[in-house]
Amino acid sequence: MTEFDEIIIGQGLAGTTLAWHLLDRGRRVLVIDRAQPGTSSRLAAGLITPITGQRLTVSWRCREFLEQALSFYRQIESRTSTSFLHADGALRFWQNDREQHVFARRLEEEPEFASQVDELSEVPDGVLADQGGFTMPTAARLNVPLFLDASRAEFQRLGAYTEADINLANDLNLEPGRASIPRLDVTARTVVFCQGIAAADNPWFRGVEFDATRGEILTVRIPQLEECRTLHRGVWLASLGDGLYRLGATSRWNDLEEGPTEAGRDWLCSRLREWLNCDFEIVAHDAGVRPIVKGRHPLLGRHPTLPQFAYFNGLGSKGSLQAPAMAAQLAAHLAEGTPLGSEVDLNLRTDCRT
Template structure:
């Protein structure tokens, strides 16, 4: 029998952040991942403390950034990779009214550190932005695809990864421990994203799931080194390539890219990008979204050694290290979980 402190199911952003807590505290662990969930892979990876649709603060943005960025910087150093790219984000204004709303928001104490009061005029002929841009401060992009690929390789090299499906019906819950095949573990953390719907222990949590589709385009004439948020995001990723996203579909629960998704993204993109481009990649995934827009973290109501780490929604790169730290401290240090993220808030509801 192999003895570990933790079994982790899933290897997306939430799982990686939790693994980092385990590594920092010298815990023995094994990760199961069958690559069935793609929400982390299709994530744009932006860390941005402002909700740009309505100019309001992201929930606990300051706390999240203070925890998240050192985690990614340590991963860069340990794995000798580059994943954290400081990136200017510009919000395209559609009218004078939007400009005024921006400046009103910049006076609010929680938003003042993040919203520049300098109006940026457009000088790029490939962009239609007659009302200019507002700049969001303290922003960047985590290359989630490189992060996940490199981290899986790192786990594999150190005998921490099993690239196979976790069979929930093979888990034996014993007094004080868990057994799965030839492993004994003290705890198991399910970080399966939308895959939790197939988990018999946590399929009661109200994870809705929202499909997102993302394009990669090649646009040699666009020549921007900043991200633009308009009706869609346009994010430079190098070599004249740009990520364009994203769609929000609450009905389709498949990872299959669709022509409808392409049409929606292109229709919105062409309202402000005026140069030629070609589509070079198209992906889709199900984001683990929750109706109250808060993560789903906590302990099974009956089995004390079973935990869930889920519901990161559309801002996984910011939220993952924050909730991973909260769950670790809950398990290891008996620190109470905030009621806003604790799954207990949904227990007993119909």
């Protein structure tokens, strides 16, 4: 059997960022993924947005995570000679008076909020922004599929990747101090489950409660709009280049299994028509599930009674921003036993004892 320090099951944002951090610590790592289309990371628009929602909330530990994320992705860009991070900023336009009032209050009361916003200097042609808005200069966008593909190619080159669909009930053998997958002839001190929403069926982590949402997203062509910054007004529009944009996203707690719906498509299009004065054509329509867990923040850590197993999940709707910092924390925990932050420690927030 080939021996590894860590076997990671799942090569979405969680598994990929963790693999990089462990490899950087000199660990012997194997990433296993079933290369399934339509996963959360494959569909994500990759927006890194410091201020979100109708209440204009500054994202949790935004400054620190942003710094780590931008520096991490830049480093992987240079190591893989691929460009997938677009740090162009974003514009947000007011939908109503209430948003303006919330903005004014936050600007006055929260130094962190004030440090993440700027005045709106101009409005792109074709966009209706009658009430004004603000700029988020630090907002960025990660081309997630490109990041995953470039990482996978490098992991393959290093002998650290294999494609397989792991049957959790039959494929894993537990031994003292290690876990093995005999079908693949591999063994490791730790198997880390980075499965996204598929972990809802993981028999060893039943104590994790998901509060996942289904999101629909469109790819649209807008030949008359030339804008590389992400635009927000109820919905968001993020450039893919060559006149193509992602338009998103819906959020529903029910019918998680359902694919793209007519209602979702119509809602996104009508919201966009409220402020975009250009024709657009729908090129693609997708639906996926955001792996949100109860308590909102991500969950990391070793299993309480089976230390050969560890877990990384709950990136929710902020995977691009939070994954690099969370993965760094988990890698230090697995490799050196560094304690985890209490907000994300699996064993403080769930009961996974079997």
